[in-house]
Amino acid sequence: MSEYKGIKGAKVRNYTSDPDNPLEGQVWYNDTTGALRVGELDLSAWSTGGNMNTARSGLGGGAGTLQTAALGFGGSTPANTGATESYNGTAWTEVNDLNTPRNGHAGSKAGSNTAALAFGGFNPPTSILGVTETWNGSSWTEVNDLNTARRLFAGAGTNTAGLAFGGSTNIPPNVGPTGATETWNGSSWTEVNDLNTDRLSLTGTGTNTAALAVSTVTEQWNGSSWTEINDLNTLKTESSSAGTVTSGLVYGGLAQPPGSVTATNESFNGTSWTEEADLTTGRFGAGGAGTGTAALAFGGGTPGRVASTEEWNTGTGGVVGRTVTTD
DSSP, X not given: OOOHHHHHSSOOEEESSOOSSOOTTOEEEETTTTEEEEEEEOOOEEEEOOOOSSOOBOOTTOEEEETTEXXXXXXXXXXXXXXXXXXXXXXXXXXXXXXXXXBSXXXXXXXXXXXXXXXXXXXXXXXXXXXXXXXXXXXXXXXXXXXXXXXXXXXXXXXXXXXEEOOBOSOTTOOOBOOOEEEEOSSOEEXXXXXXXXXXXXXXXXXXXXXXXXSSSEEEEOSSOEEEOOOOSSOEESOEEEEOSSSEEEEOOEETTTOOBOOOEEEEOXXXXXXXXXXXXXXXXXXXXEOSSEEEEEOOBSSSBOOOEEEEEOOOSSEEEEEOOOO
């Protein structure tokens, strides 16, 4: 059997702490922690999280800026559901349902698992919804409706300062795209300046004063108007997203054309998009939460509905110590 010394030309050294600049493949023993460690590249990647209790698509974005405190609500199983689940970074827990089951709705992406907003959507076969509900950490309460009822649109902001934009005002299979944009002040919706390009099946992230609207066209909101900016490298619809206008992430969706499910993932630095490591499972209509460097993807269609969760973490690109574990 080969030994480490024969391979690397040196014995495994003992350190009281990890070396400052380890080499890839270097092995050492940390006397303080009592662990055998190895130098590995710290790369950006998706990893497996806890499964949702209810597999579904059309989740409406979800809510939460923390990877360890997110909320997923509504969707299609394929029947419409109001099922709501809270994520703690490890597992999903069922909590109280939405009052109005729906899919194709939007949520307060900058909210949390204790303070969120769900608005709009579709309740088959004939109802395009403007219904808005607010979450207080234990239950949903119906509040004032959107001015423009819609489905397959996007949302941003919090449950006291929200943003709704784009979507379709028509019953399927009719399209009827809109660029209508509304802001929420905690009690009512107000119509403001529209998107430059009417569209549906988009994703959004950010706040009600600084947001991104992303699909086949990307626009940025500054609190009063939309400006078209650089597009994704891979144009797609029904994607998921997380983060802000200066550190965003858009992943999964339906590639355009021809509309096939994609696992592509791109980060945004405030100016341009960069291709990153793909999702493990390509999906569309999934929930998204977290930040541009620590995000969540949960549920979605493949086209079959899934319950799986993936966690995104942006690596440093350098070499870091990992503990060696044995079965």
